[in-house]
Amino acid sequence: MIFLQTLLVRSVYAAILLIAVLVLNFSMMHLAPGDVADTIAQANGGADAEVLEAIRAEYGLDQPFLVQLGRYIGNVLQGNLGYSFYYREPVTDLILQRIPATLLLVFSAQIIALIIGVFLGVVSAQKPNGLTSHFVTFIALFGYSAPVFWTGILLLIGFSLQFHWFPVAGMRDVTIEGGLWIKSLDILHHLILPMVTLASVFLALYSRLTRATMLEQLRTDYVRTAYAKGVPHRKVVYQHALKNALSPVITLAGLQFSAVISGAVLVEAVFSWPGLGTLAFTSILARDTPTILGILFFSALVVIVGNLLTDLAQKLVDPRIGGKG
């Protein structure tokens, strides 16, 4: 019951947040000089003045700002995200086509980063000054400080150019014929490099945090008691200490969700991954306001849902956390 109440309160906040996101971004887009007519001219290699005017009139860009904003918000409230100026397709269609690719990338990267990050954190916490621990720290800091597009290109040069192990770009090889199984394997084959690239940033965060909380847990009384009772080391570490060390890691993972999505924009651009990131990138360059706002709307939605899931996950690992959030 408390949970339902939380959900309701959260939904109201979410709705207010979403409208704020739209109004704010619409205004900011409007403040910038130039508009989509210029980028359409650019895509055409030039356009005559009358054509530019016709485009502006068609999209209502010649109307006063408040009229444009009012029209847009009105449409959104009716569940209509509008038409892309640039692609002339419904924004919802454009986004829905791209969402699966981004979710696949973001979730797989997040899961990989969590599993490996936590594992490395646990390993290095057991001998904090050992060689393994230093090695883990090095790898983690390297992944964290290198820009993702650079890591991406580096992996491409290594594993696509030198070894031919992985494809360079895209999400599937359309020349491959075969059933669902073969096609899924093909997608997995394409997924690995972008996933590792995106995970490399967050892996560092998770392994560092796990290491710190694990060190803390391993010094607590209940761990000493467990050892005194004769519980084997492995069991103490993975069943007792880790369970308590995980809670802050999960909080962080939830908070990082928006960062993972924005990281995906760059990773998608490097690997031509056909997700929301590449769409966001091209739409921003094209000044395609309805598409950009649509993407922001969906991203905000994903972050809100992500945070909600984090709360749920926390309750699972730590029952002491209450219902109010």
Next chain:
Amino acid sequence: MRHIFKGLMTATALASMMATSAHADEPKKGGTLVTVLGSNVRNLNSAVQSGIVTGFPGAQLFASPLRYDENWEPQPYLAKTWEVSEDGLTVTLNLVDNAKFHDGTPLTSADVAFSVEVIKANHPFKSMFAPVESVETPDAHTAVLKLSKPHPALMLAMSGQLMSIIPKHIYGDGAITDVKAHARNNKDVVGSGPFKLVEFKNGEHVILERFDDFFIEGRPYLDKIVMRIITDPAARAIAYENGELHMGAFESLPRIINRLKKVESLTVTSDGYGAIGPTDWLAMNTTKGPLSNVKVRKAIAYAVDKNFIHKALMQGTAGDSTSGIHPDSPFYAAQDGYDLDLEKSAALLDEAGFPVKDGSRMTLTIDFGWPGVKPQVEYVKAALKKVDITVEVRSSADFPTWAKKMGTGDFDMSWDTVFNWGDPVIGVHRTYDSTNIHKGVWSNTQGYSNARVDELMALAAVENDLEKRKALYAEFQAIIADELPVYHTNTVPYHTVYNTDKVGNPPIGIWGSSTPIDMTYLK
């Protein structure tokens, strides 16, 4: 000396032998060509959308009346023959009688008339068909274009991606101006070109497949074309190198071009960009401040070392450009450059009334519209410092921000790239026409106005005699190079990259990849 000469002889003999053996290759049928588009496609219907990204798939899906050989001579395509009347006011196209659209419907003169109407109403280049008043259709395979004045530019405008014939029975179901938003511009596209659309996934790929009823017997050679959309130039370079891509066009980063040239399996060529005609220049706003004085503009040209731009910035990948018309065009008349001469530059600035005061003669701004040309802009700043001109570099957040400044004349200098688009009437006049001042990006943004230049362009636009037309454009180019509304520095180093052992007959004619690749094959 003799040794070198002998060595050269052998090399040439060897090269010509290799050339003959390459010609001896019989085109093979079948196979899937994997190629690439460098940015997302907005619209596949090239009757309503221009631009190089639409040009490649557009020219495969839709056929045009003419095509051109590498010597800029028109060749039959949908039109098997054509005549221009004595007075130049009537152009008759005799269409092939076996052309069909991808849905099986025969292509007729009514489709040609319809397409002209659609292009006139929707295409961004109004000058292409502005003089075409009507298209008469005396029979199903004859289309007669009636012109209000002679219009030699029509010939190039009827080729490449510029005059795509689209089916009236598909695209004619609404108002003419609605065709630009037609639902079948990106889905279930129907044309009469050598390939038909299988699938277009925005941001991912365009897949085309051989059209078995194509009107040229035995063509196309390829079974399938996969055009992948890869926007990152570094990723594309790796994909050429490891063989994932057989071919690609419009690669323009000097560093990447030079790297790919060293890869043994690849051929990297700058052929195929004459008609698109991309040139780089330093734009100078002639409407305000010191730059309204032609002596100041000349002083700047003398102070900017083109040699440095070619060698250091373009790393030897770009050609020279001196006159606003692309050097590959038959209308190009090379002009004497402004070789680096700092003394002359300083003298001109003194003459113009800009002596050095407190270490500087004047302060000018310079803009750029995309990050790729920032080195050029920084170089201009450094070069002009030597003649005591202070330059402030103004960055623009993105293309529209810059386009707005240019389109409204809110700049002193800017780096710019503009395409010729075939005939000078289409892509060159717009920059110098005094009736086209400050009408958006790539109009006459420099505010240049010269009555004789206007007159020459007007005369050249209606001159059907090629030699007389060339003479008019030669005079035009001489004035432009002398008055310098823009200082022409180089051609854009676009290159086509293909796998030498795999791709036969790549599209490197005057229109490059904006032509049907019905003759391209996989070895």
